[in-house]
Amino acid sequence: MHEARTIRDVPGAMEFLHLSAKAGQDAALVQGPGGNTSIKQDGILWVKASGTQLADALTADIFLPVRLAPLLQALDRHDPACETSADFVVAGLNPRALRPSIETTLHALLPQRVVVHVHCVETLSWACREDGEARLSERLKGLNWAFVPYARPGLPLSQAMAARLSPVPSVVVLGNHGLVVAGDTVDAAAKLLTDVQRRLRRPEAHAGSANWARLDLVAEATGYQAVADPLVHALALDPFRLQAVAQGSLYPDHVIFLGPAVLTLQPDESLKLLLARNDRPIAPLILVAGAGALLPRTATPSAKAMARCLADVMARLRPGEPLRHLTATDEYALLNWDAEKYRQALSKARA
Numbered sequence: 001m002h003e004a005r006t007i008r009d010v011p012g013a014m015e016f017l018h019l020s021a022k023a024g025q026d027a028a029l030v031q032g033p034g035g036n037t038s039i040k041q042d043g044i045l046w047v048k049a050s051g052t053q054l055a056d057a058l059t060a061d062i063f064l065p066v067r068l069a070p071l072l073q074a075l076d077r078h079d080p081a082c083e084t085s086a087d088f089v090v091a092g093l094n095p096r097a098l099r100p101s102i103e104t105t106l107h108a109l110l111p112q113r114v115v116v117h118v119h120c121v122e123t124l125s126w127a128c129r130e131d132g133e134a135r136l137s138e139r140l141k142g143l144n145w146a147f148v149p150y151a152r153p154g155l156p157l158s159q160a161m162a163a164r165l166s167p168v169p170s171v172v173v174l175g176n177h178g179l180v181v182a183g184d185t186v187d188a189a190a191k192l193l194t195d196v197q198r199r200l201r202r203p204e205a206h207a208g209s210a211n212w213a214r215l216d217l218v219a220e221a222t223g224y225q226a227v228a229d230p231l232v233h234a235l236a237l238d239p240f241r242l243q244a245v246a247q248g249s250l251y252p253d254h255v256i257f258l259g260p261a262v263l264t265l266q267p268d269e270s271l272k273l274l275l276a277r278n279d280r281p282i283a284p285l286i287l288v289a290g291a292g293a294l295l296p297r298t299a300t301p302s303a304k305a306m307a308r309c310l311a312d313v314m315a316r317l318r319p320g321e322p323l324r325h326l327t328a329t330d331e332y333a334l335l336n337w338d339a340e341k342y343r344q345a346l347s348k349a350r351a
């Protein structure tokens with residue numbers, strides 16, 4: 001059998017690319033450069049490239065081939081090369097010199113042919129709870145699933161996941177991170193994704209609308225502006241949401257694209273004064289209590305997508321739900337990891 005030279009030579013590629021693009025275009029599943037998919041063929045793992053957009057799966061070359069056996073052997077010996085998986089890309093079949101997704105090892109570890117990893121907001125609304133695993137067990141009953149407590153993506157997450165692969169699950173919920181589904185066909189993976197989303201769905205609570213005049217006043221001459229997406233403002237309008245997000249970040253891509261926190265401002269506080277007093281950059285996402293949300297005028301599309309993601313997750317949570325935030329150590333590990341600096345740089349380049 002001749003080796004596939006592009007993903008389009010892989011049997012079932014069109015269905016796979018359709019599923020990838022559809023997931024990528026759904027903001028309830030994928031935000032910005034987050035989320036990734038893969039398909040295995042003849043010992044090669046075709047996986048999304050780091051920093052590319054899943055939504056472009058049908059229109060751009062965003063997949064590259066990685067040799068599966070040496071990658072799995074390296075994972076077995078905890079080889080740091082698994083942090084980026086770049087050493088395992090098939091030489092000569094990567095004309096754009098892309099890097100594989102930083103989550104390539106998640107895909108390699110699951111033996112099923114098709115793997116879909118998304119930052120599904122329904123899943124996040126459970127996976128960011130202290131009691132996430134117990135609540136998920138009730139909803140995922142009957143499915144072959146596993147829960148992996150939070151670990152930094154890359155080698156630590158791969159090792160945490162490797163410890164939960166017996167028996168091999170077809171659904172994996174990553175604590176404070178997202179969802180992985182796997183199937184031997186594209187159709188099986190797609191059906192599982194729909195099923196899990198349906199099981200984890202929660203009603204969204206509305207929190208009123210922004211005070212645009214107040215936001216314009218606070219933002220005047222600061223380089224910030226009111227967020228255009230009306231749904232993001234709910235974060236600042238509901239005291240529970242405001243307090244919960246002020247306590248810390250809930251999942252990795254928030255930290256990568258919006259910084260390690262949000263800044264809350266009381267309506268009588270001056271943003272201009274605050275900026276003048278700070279010699280360090282402050283959080284891009286600013287929540288003005290009771291008024292709405294601000295982002296820098298220069299905010300990247302990824303930052304805007306992550307602000308919306310946070311609003312979507314929080315709209316599903318109710319006062320009193322016990323949340324688990326990332327620790328300062330978790331945030332530091334994400335922000336000082338070279339593989340993530342690459343993804344941030346691509347996001348800025350695209351803005």
Ligand SMILES: [Zn+2]
Nearest residue numbers: 035103177178
């Ligand atoms: Zn992820």
